[in-house]
Amino acid sequence: MRDARAARVRDGWASILLAAALLGAWELYADFGGVEEDLLPAPHAVAAALWSNGGLVWRNFTVTAEQVVLGLALALASGFALAVAIHLFPLLRRAVYPLAVGSQAVPIPVIGVLLVFWWGFGIFPKLVVIALICFFPIVVTTVDGLAAVDPEQPKLLRTLDASRWQAFRFAELPAALPAALSGARIALAVGVIGAFIAETSTPTSEAYSGLGREIMTDAGGFQTPRAYAATAVLFAFAVACFYALALAERKLVPWNARARGETR
Amino acid sequence: MPTELQSRLQPQPRRVAVGAEIVLEHVSRTYRGRGGAEVKALEQVSLRAASGELLAVVGPSGCGKSTLLELLCGLQSADGGSIACAPAVLMPQRDLLLPWLSALDNAALALRIAGLSRVRARRRAAVLFAELGLDGFEQAHPHELSGGMRQRVAFLRTLLSGKPVLCLDEPFGALDAITRAEMQEWLGGTLAREPRTVVLVTHDVEEAILLADRVAVLSPRPGRVTAQLEVELERPRARTDPEVIALREQALAALVMGGQR
Numbered sequence: 001m002r003d004a005r006a007a008r009v010r011d012g013w014a015s016i017l018l019a020a021a022l023l024g025a026w027e028l029y030a031d032f033g034g035v036e037e038d039l040l041p042a043p044h045a046v047a048a049a050l051w052s053n054g055g056l057v058w059r060n061f062t063v064t065a066e067q068v069v070l071g072l073a074l075a076l077a078s079g080f081a082l083a084v085a086i087h088l089f090p091l092l093r094r095a096v097y098p099l100a101v102g103s104q105a106v107p108i109p110v111i112g113v114l115l116v117f118w119w120g121f122g123i124f125p126k127l128v129v130i131a132l133i134c135f136f137p138i139v140v141t142t143v144d145g146l147a148a149v150d151p152e153q154p155k156l157l158r159t160l161d162a163s164r165w166q167a168f169r170f171a172e173l174p175a176a177l178p179a180a181l182s183g184a185r186i187a188l189a190v191g192v193i194g195a196f197i198a199e200t201s202t203p204t205s206e207a208y209s210g211l212g213r214e215i216m217t218d219a220g221g222f223q224t225p226r227a228y229a230a231t232a233v234l235f236a237f238a239v240a241c242f243y244a245l246a247l248a249e250r251k252l253v254p255w256n257a258r259a260r261g262e263t264r
Numbered sequence: 265m266p267t268e269l270q271s272r273l274q275p276q277p278r279r280v281a282v283g284a285e286i287v288l289e290h291v292s293r294t295y296r297g298r299g300g301a302e303v304k305a306l307e308q309v310s311l312r313a314a315s316g317e318l319l320a321v322v323g324p325s326g327c328g329k330s331t332l333l334e335l336l337c338g339l340q341s342a343d344g345g346s347i348a349c350a351p352a353v354l355m356p357q358r359d360l361l362l363p364w365l366s367a368l369d370n371a372a373l374a375l376r377i378a379g380l381s382r383v384r385a386r387r388r389a390a391v392l393f394a395e396l397g398l399d400g401f402e403q404a405h406p407h408e409l410s411g412g413m414r415q416r417v418a419f420l421r422t423l424l425s426g427k428p429v430l431c432l433d434e435p436f437g438a439l440d441a442i443t444r445a446e447m448q449e450w451l452g453g454t455l456a457r458e459p460r461t462v463v464l465v466t467h468d469v470e471e472a473i474l475l476a477d478r479v480a481v482l483s484p485r486p487g488r489v490t491a492q493l494e495v496e497l498e499r500p501r502a503r504t505d506p507e508v509i510a511l512r513e514q515a516l517a518a519l520v521m522g523g524q525r
Contacts, residue, residue, distance in 0.1 A: 150358070150360060152356045152357075152358065152360055153360055155334070155337075155339055155354060155356065156354055156356055156360050157377070158337075158339060159337045159338075159339065159352065159353045159354040159425070159427075159431075160353065160373065160374045160377050160421075160425050161374075161377060161378070161425075162377045166377050170362070170373065170376065170377070171362065174362070174364045253364070254364075255363040255364045255405060255407065
């Protein structure tokens with residue numbers, strides 16, 4: 001136990017030191033590297049922009065954070081349901097997989113306006129965009145997880161008189177949970193940029209339209225430090241979400257060796 | 265621990281519901297292997313076990329022993345011959361315990377499948393846990409259990425299915441020698457308390473002699489019965505008993521003969 005805690009503290013210091021070193025290098029480059037502030041603001045300028053625009057950035061952040069969380073939830077629910085359907089009905093695999101792969105190639109701006117035409121200027125079309133970007137890794141990992149059950153397991157369950165549904169409920173479904181959560185991690189990594197794409201490709205009627213829109217406006221309007229400040233917030237949010245998910249994984253699938261060991 | 269277990273699991277006369285016997289007559293099984301070639305797993309196999317008897321099947325690897333168990337459990341059907349067997353349950357070679365369930369819940373799996381609530385299934389499994397010397401391990405998860413304990417839990421899961429015939433596929437094959445000896449003793453004591461008709465597949469001739477009422481020796485593929493030995497010795501049997509040694513040598517000789525054919 002003590003060793004684990006010591007290792008965690010050591011790992012924490014390592015990541016803080018690395019981040020500090022990178023920030024220092026950035027600061028030096030921005031101050032003395034002959035690069036214009038509109039192109040690359042120094043960290044201190046970004047921090048100052050964040051400090052003086054705190055209220056604006058915070059309100060836009062809450063809009064984006066809500067979209068990311070709900071969009072990921074939608075992606076998880078639909079991805080998991082699709083994976084289960086593909087697993088139970090092998091015919092669906094052949095029919096659905098090409099479409100699912102193809103959907104990942106669709107540039108969102110092409111359909112953004114259509115989604116708004118269907119569902120209005122509110123949050124829902126943005127959730128659909130995020131889910132569309134995030135659902136694929138969840139489907140792939142969950143389908144593999146469902147199929148990875150020991151081939152002897154169905155035989156055992158059949159001699160215990162388990163129905164197809166019971167074999168699914170008692171063996172396959174829990175076995176697929178770690179894989180589904182791995183998919184959720186990958187989804188999360190693209191979920192934040194998904195929110196950026198969602199905001200910039202679907203018009204909105206809200207007063208605060210999210211960090212993505214703010215970044216686009218600021219970057220085009222020579223407010224580069226503020227754009228970087230908003231980006232830093234997105235960065236920190238993605239990291240926080242990732243560790244929140246790792247924590248949830250340890251609670252949900254404590255039997256999984258990876259959840260037990262690696263995600264300290 | 266073995267001596268304590270032995271005293272708690274004193275052999276009792278074997279009782280089991282009538283109609284739990286097994287009769288195989290001239291059973292053959294051929295399946296299509298990789299590359300489409302036909303593989304003859306079993307040929308003209310005739311075996312029988314009366315209610316409450318333990319039939320051990322020994323043979324070299326790949327002699328169709330696992331196929332035989334799957335036929336008895338109804339997981340495959342024979343191409344020829346006839347099989348009469350009461351409902352049978354399989355205990356596969358690997359324990360296949362579900363890692364997210366506690367030992368107690370793993371043992372109670374068959375009860376959950378039969379429709380009992382979690383609470384009632386646990387209560388019934390807990391009784392057997394205590395009786396068979398597993399008390400204290402109810403809440404342990406499979407990864408916290410030793411190999412021997414995992415096999416005990418897997419055996420309990422098999423027992424709690426309530427079926428009269430148990431098909432054990434090399435249950436102790438992966439255990440070290442000391443644990444295996446302990447487990448053989450435990451299995452003998454457990455079956456004395458909870459009589460069932462048992463088909464025990466093993467490659468360990470000594471294990472077969474120690475536990476079985478009858479030992480059938482199978483030849484390499486295609487599996488054929490080359491010898492059947494009656495073991496009419498008192499239980500529990502000691503591996504140093506001259507009669508056990510004599511039977512063991514007899515079975516080994518039959519095994520070697522079958523291999524040379």
